[in-house]
Amino acid sequence: MTEAYRQLARSGGCQCGAIRFHATELRDNPHVCYCRMCQKAMGNLFAALVGVRHHHLTWTRGEPAEFMSSDLAARGYCRDCGTPLYYRAIGGEHLSMSIGAFDEPQTIPILYQFGIEGRHPALLHLAAIEEVGTTETNMPDEVGPIRDTNHQHPDRDVDHWP
Amino acid sequence: MSTPVLTGGCQCGAVRYRVQGAVVNAGVCHCRMCQKAGGNFGMAYFGAPELIFTRGTPSAFESSPGVMRGFCAKCGTPLFMRGADGPYDMTVGSLDHPDELPPMKSQIGLESQSRWFRDLANVPAYPTSAAYDGREPGREHSFQHPDHDTTVWPDPS
Numbered sequence: 483m484t485e486a487y488r489q490l491a492r493s494g495g496c497q498c499g500a501i502r503f504h505a506t507e508l509r510d511n512p513h514v515c516y517c518r519m520c521q522k523a524m525g526n527l528f529a530a531l532v533g534v535r536h537h538h539l540t541w542t543r544g545e546p547a548e549f550m551s552s553d554l555a556a557r558g559y560c561r562d563c564g565t566p567l568y569y570r571a572i573g574g575e576h577l578s579m580s581i582g583a584f585d586e587p588q589t590i591p592i593l594y595q596f597g598i599e600g601r602h603p604a605l606l607h608l609a610a611i612e613e614v615g616t617t618e619t620n621m622p623d624e625v626g627p628i629r630d631t632n633h634q635h636p637d638r639d640v641d642h643w644p
Numbered sequence: 645m646s647t648p649v650l651t652g653g654c655q656c657g658a659v660r661y662r663v664q665g666a667v668v669n670a671g672v673c674h675c676r677m678c679q680k681a682g683g684n685f686g687m688a689y690f691g692a693p694e695l696i697f698t699r700g701t702p703s704a705f706e707s708s709p710g711v712m713r714g715f716c717a718k719c720g721t722p723l724f725m726r727g728a729d730g731p732y733d734m735t736v737g738s739l740d741h742p743d744e745l746p747p748m749k750s751q752i753g754l755e756s757q758s759r760w761f762r763d764l765a766n767v768p769a770y771p772t773s774a775a776y777d778g779r780e781p782g783r784e785h786s787f788q789h790p791d792h793d794t795t796v797w798p799d800p801s
Contacts, residue, residue, distance in 0.1 A: 497680045497713070498705055514764065517772050519788055521742065522655045525715075525722035525735030527672075527688050530760075549656055549719035553785035557655070557720065563705035564715025564722055566683045580683030587679065592760040595769040602688075602736075604748050605764060611748050616755040617675050632708035634677055 487590055494584035496560035499635025499643045502543035509533030509576055512590050517597030523557050524566050527602045531578040532590055539577060585637035652739040654716035657789025657797045659702050664694035670745055675753030681713050682722050685758040688736035690745055695732050740791035
């Protein structure tokens with residue numbers, strides 16, 4: 483039986499909304515990767531990725547730009563806002579999509595960690611990094627204007643954008 | 645005690661930077677805007693009041709009025725977030741050696757914090773070599789900029 487999280491049709495896209503996609507099914511491999519190439523591509527401590535087979539994915543608005551990070555792999559991103567959208571092995575049967583680009587990323591579990599040779603030491607002691615607060619408590623004067631005026635695409639498909 | 649000079653850049657090497665002075669406010673932001681900008685669970689940043697770009701110029705997207713998010717137009721690497729006339733908050737992963745950063749002190753934007761991020765330590769973990777018979781895949785054919793400054797890039801050889 484396929485897990486429920488995989489069968490839920492999902493949309494997503496970049497921050498600015500120039501690129502949108504729709505996935506009808508996920509593969510069973512949602513994970514984080516700490517390898518140095520994923521770190522640098524993401525500008526982050528890791529990439530969070532889940533496979534989507536080519537025939538389960540539709541680009542519903544715009545087309546990503548690609549950078550060949552090696553002879554073996556390409557990385558897709560939005561040329562207008564930079565959001566990293568996927569990693570794909572050349573000739574592979576799926577795209578490894580950025581989980582954070584999905585509209586409801588928290589509904590996708592993380593099943594394993596990969597590339598642990600590159601794991602930042604801070605992630606072994608996450609509880610030691612103080613949880614200071616929410617945006618609402620830390621930026622009470624700014625949070626309303628940001629919510630009302632930001633240029634980020636909403637976490638749902640829309641007919642017209644911007 | 646001297647601290648190492650922090651350098652970094654994007655994956656393809658078109659944009660490179662150097663941190664001149666001390667870094668401040670290193671930490672992780674979990675807010676949904678940082679998530680979506682990074683395509684990820686939270687973004688790790690460090691403040692760099694004195695910073696110079698030593699190669700290339702980042703592109704930027706104004707994610708809300710006055711707030712710019714910088715990235716490389718040629719490879720997409722997220723590089724910074726910057727408020728109006730404020731210091732650069734640089735992405736930790738774009739550093740050449742992220743483990744040389746002083747300890748991260750704070751997690752903010754907790755309203756969007758992923759429980760998967762909190763629980764990472766409890767998830768099974770494997771090295772890259774586990775999937776490739778002990779080899780390091782792609783390294784010999786990589787187009788990623790090395791983790792140090794270079795005088796000429798791309799490498800002409």
